[in-house]
Amino acid sequence: MADMKASVTHNDDRDSISLEKEAGVAVAAYRPGLSADDAEWLDSIPLQEQRRIFHKVDRRLVPMLALLYLIAHLDRANIGNAKIEGLEASLGMTGTDYNIVVAIFFIPYILCEVPSNLVLAKFSRPSWYMGTLVLCWGIVMTLTGVVKSFGGLIATRFLLGVFEAGFFPGAIFLVAQWYPPNKSQGRMAMFYLSSALSGAFSGLLAAGIAQMDGLGGYEGWRWIFIIEGIASVVVGGATFFLLPDRPSTAQWLQPDEAKFLELSHLATRGLKRRNDDGETARKLSRWSVLKMVVGDYHLWLQSLVFMSNAVPNYGLKFTM
Template structure:
């Protein structure tokens, strides 16, 4: 046996013995101890340690160019497809289909029923796919087909049916995209990447009206009204993009190795994921070898108090956002301000690894904006400039919340199974705000919209309260757990008990 091979075997054996016999980590070189505590072998720990920070940044930037633009385009398309009903309304949708009263609000609401209910099951399915691009591609092609069919509906019932299936297939995209970001990036690099593709939402608001107006000029072409062409052309574009996803959306470091990542770069990403988020647990199987559903993980998600508080933080974006998107004809400048604020706040949050101040600061802008609109919109003629300023302020407050909330949630859930279910469940509850946002802006109440502006103001204040509560609880728990050293906690609990606790383990440190 070669000397190098024998030495390598001896190193691996020493690590195994350290785990089995609980040899103190101090028995190993100091620069490897933190890496080995995360479950890495001595060889892997040394490999990770030897990659300089500059090279690490270069590897993550390679991922940026592959993943973020793709997610941004897909998120842009998803927002265009769910919100273009507002543009179709302007072009005569209601008159053609004989809609009246609250029919339009009902059509908006129908989308959110399956959208909310299917987010958790969808992420559970996504987590089972070896190649997430296949699952995401199927979803996008399906909702593109539904969007195209929306252009040929003949009555209100047909519109509601297509809106229902649009929500059904779109449900899996956003939580799936957040899950993918969490799989590729460590906690201190997540929020800015989420903000990059979330800014596509602001872009959709900025030019969706212009795009729809241009398409509507096809009115009469082929015997179809202009509003039908909005659905037809945007639906076909979505189908084409969905097909492209099968080849263009990055799946995993393993799949990218030897293609657009070198094998060492792929190895680094896998090991760094284990270091920052923990080693993946083996999937439980039944007698036939099939993967069993982990009911214990679902129970832990349903009982997790932080998810419910984060959902209210999420809703403090959803309620004001959907109300503005569906009922107000905003121009590009407010949305541009929103995109800039999301990127800047996310960059700072990642730099300081601190989420709360940038979420609460954004919610404070929302409180101020909706206070102005609630009190001054009735006399809009004499307060145009002030109200337009408030709209800008509202967008500045709306767009930083979701990247911060999603990064905060996914960074505080231990294990890939709980992260997949937990982030989807949080978004599921938070997106109920979309149902509320569909009804609070009533045509009969314009221009003051007391119900709409008042409800948005209340949700912004509630979200701020929940964010501050989360910060206090996370800080208190971390401080309490730090009263004992890691060795003292390991003397109290077995390795199996600590692993089963997940993010409730005293060794788990909540990210603030």
């Protein structure tokens, strides 16, 4: 009888261990970037606590990104206001010169967007990279106020496109470090809407600055670039200190909060995928990811929608 009881107990223990392993494999399959223990811990966080943590991030990250995007749109579109205040006459621009100046910004802007994020991924502190971009385009914007010729204006607009190109994809990269996909879209919409805000008051701001016409021997249109450029430099300097990098380095997060955000990132966005044994991990190559992106027709349709919005929007900003 004792032997029978021992046998039953042994079998029960073995079945229990087997069930635990099966549960672990199931959890690991559900959270492919995590170990079974990490996945179980992540799933144990109550929904209300998850929302509290994400709202805590919202207060730190989203307002700063919105401010930077607002500054970016002010700086790229203020040339329309400068034109009203006498830019063309001052620099001797005729014919299609203004159209060329407007268009030259977008050439480096388009070409540098993707490479910029490859550089950003190498930085241990993304805030340093983003801050450097804002600082550089602020300096370029300030110097636009002292150009003496059409060629100088072309050069500054080209450089402005180079430095601004990295901001928007960099902002998307940062959002992806902090939020899972199902919580990213609302946050991106929040800072994206700041571009509409820039169009709402940029003309009023420029009209006020233009009242400085003659001060220091500079025309009013020059002061538009100088004042808004200096503001960008100040904000760029603040970016080094105010823009959060990643959960693991955020001192304003509790250890469990940082752990939750990091595991959420690995579970939903990490490129690591575990094999059947749950032990060995591999990384998807950049080329395989690129192939998935290029082959997704949804993105091509979204590009068409975005272009249909951007073309008339910029047309109004630069010519109205």
